[in-house]
Amino acid sequence: MPVRVRADLKALLKVTEDVKKRFRKEVTNGAIGYEMVRTIQDLIDKGISPVDGEGRFEKYSDSYRNAIKAGRVEGKKTVSPVDMYVTGDMMGSLQSVERNGRVFVEFTDEKASYHQEGNSKLPQRKLLPEEGESFTKRITQLILKALRKATRNK
């Protein structure tokens, strides 16, 4: 059973309800989930946490930066941004699911939980909001923008 880092989207629930109100039945949970995953991935690619107040992810350790610069980390050429990408397994495991009419976003790769929680050797890099936290406003606005565009094109 994979360890899951999951945002149950209480934080976005109000937004998704607002979206539904605004777009009535033109926008499905599937479309909202798709846009959410795409938007979160895009922000993380630039080294920005999707969690409100977190800002940019903490830099890589000096030893890891030196390894990248020396070409010892396969597939990685730059030390910044911290894009959470090495093999692509973790970022590729970000998905949206619908349960009981609600949209959830989750990572199914267990490495996500290590980053989310951090430990003495790994800095905490928040990938999804947990209880009491919310997505950054940039995410909610980009999702609304994408959905507005999609419904205009129908």
Next chain:
Amino acid sequence: MAFSVDELTKKVSVDIPSDLKARERKELLEEIGEYIKITMLDMIGDGRSPVTGQEWRQLSKDYSKFKGSKEANMDLNGDMLDSLDYEVSKGELYVGWFDSDQAVKAYGHTTGMKGHPFLDGVAPKRKLLPTDKEKFTAEIRSGVEEIVREFLDARES
């Protein structure tokens, strides 16, 4: 650097009702500051100016080789973008670079190294922050208006 800059910041004018309590005004301005910071980072990460909305000139071949990437995302080692921040002081919001070591880099990029002994007029301008006479891109301004609207709606309900 051959010149120095103490800080590079922009005072953000926001249309907020005057009857808001000081605590509410601070809360709202902090929310807006966080939004502008993240949106600037997002746009800069795409190689787009938060002032003009336009994509920047691409990196030169030599610099791309040195950097290990073709992306003009202003992100070589992360120091400058990591120090982008906001402050709310005396009821006003300021966004930009408050650390002089990083402000001088941001100033150099924004002005095309204006005042530099040999890079002035040679280095490309990549506008990171509006000057006093300029504004953030319409996308950022409308995002700010939306945050103010939501804040006031929540306050009334």
